[in-house]
Amino acid sequence: MADSIQPRPLSPHLQVWRWHVTMTTSILHRATGVANLAAIVVLLAWLAALAAGSEQYAAFQALIGSAFGRLVLFGCLVSVSYHIANGIRHLLFNLGIGLDKKTATISGWVVIVLGFTGAIKMMWLGYRALGH
Amino acid sequence: MATKDFRTPLSKARGNGASGHGTEHVIHQRALAVGLLLGFIYAATSILFFTNLSHQAMVEWFSNPFNAGVMALLIIAAAGHFNLGVQVVIEDYIHKPSSKALLMLGINFLAALMAAIGILSIIKIYLGA
Numbered sequence: 001m002a003d004s005i006q007p008r009p010l011s012p013h014l015q016v017w018r019w020h021v022t023m024t025t026s027i028l029h030r031a032t033g034v035a036n037l038a039a040i041v042v043l044l045a046w047l048a049a050l051a052a053g054s055e056q057y058a059a060f061q062a063l064i065g066s067a068f069g070r071l072v073l074f075g076c077l078v079s080v081s082y083h084i085a086n087g088i089r090h091l092l093f094n095l096g097i098g099l100d101k102k103t104a105t106i107s108g109w110v111v112i113v114l115g116f117t118g119a120i121k122m123m124w125l126g127y128r129a130l131g132h
Numbered sequence: 133m134a135t136k137d138f139r140t141p142l143s144k145a146r147g148n149g150a151s152g153h154g155t156e157h158v159i160h161q162r163a164l165a166v167g168l169l170l171g172f173i174y175a176a177t178s179i180l181f182f183t184n185l186s187h188q189a190m191v192e193w194f195s196n197p198f199n200a201g202v203m204a205l206l207i208i209a210a211a212g213h214f215n216l217g218v219q220v221v222i223e224d225y226i227h228k229p230s231s232k233a234l235l236m237l238g239i240n241f242l243a244a245l246m247a248a249i250g251i252l253s254i255i256k257i258y259l260g261a
Contacts, residue, residue, distance in 0.1 A: 047253035
């Protein structure tokens with residue numbers, strides 16, 4: 001029976017698609033959605049440290065304030081910030097807004113830029129709150 | 133978009149589409165997304181603009197029931213939204229039924245654990261850490 005089956009047409013996948021920004025935003029949305037696990041872990045560690053007491057909170061602050069900690073925090077913020085920006089874009093898509101190619105491409109670039117600037121802004125606000 | 137609608141009035145009323153289920157998954161995911169968005173905007177701006185992130189300032193922030201409540205709901209919504217989202221990712225990439233079931237169970241437990249850690253911490257801070 002297998003002999004009689006012609007090779008079926010396959011749907012084009014990543015390697016044969018011309019790169020376009022709307023595809024990238026979609027992939028990034030899923031990737032950052034999974035990566036946001038790290039952000040939740042940091043948030044929960046912050047809450048647990050707060051609950052544990054001022055000494056444990058100081059230890060948490062030292063950890064997140066280290067070079068590695070700041071890198072992880074910034075990565076988490078980029079992930080969360082992008083996911084929020086593109087999430088809003090998706091909610092608008094769900095309302096039927098901005099689905100045409102041109103608008104979707106422009107909004108795609110907008111959310112990528114917002115993802116980074118949002119993270120930088122939050123980082124800056126964090127430093128400002130700490131009085132640095 | 134001007135194609136004929138072949139759905140029966142009953143299938144339209146049920147609103148479940150071809151698979152017969154799953155609509156609630158999509159709706160829950162979006163409802164949680166909107167909740168997360170509002171909670172995140174409130175918590176992030178309130179904490180970043182009106183505290184200095186010190187232990188004392190945060191304990192004070194959490195002693196306000198509205199703040200503690202928003203943060204608790206934020207954690208619950210995050211756990212729920214994460215659970216539903218990762219479920220779709222698992223469904224897309226893991227095809228072996230046993231691995232799929234095991235992973236989904238693991239994600240469910242992870243989401244429950246997130247909610248538990250978050251809420252217990254918030255209650256403890258609220259009551260005075």
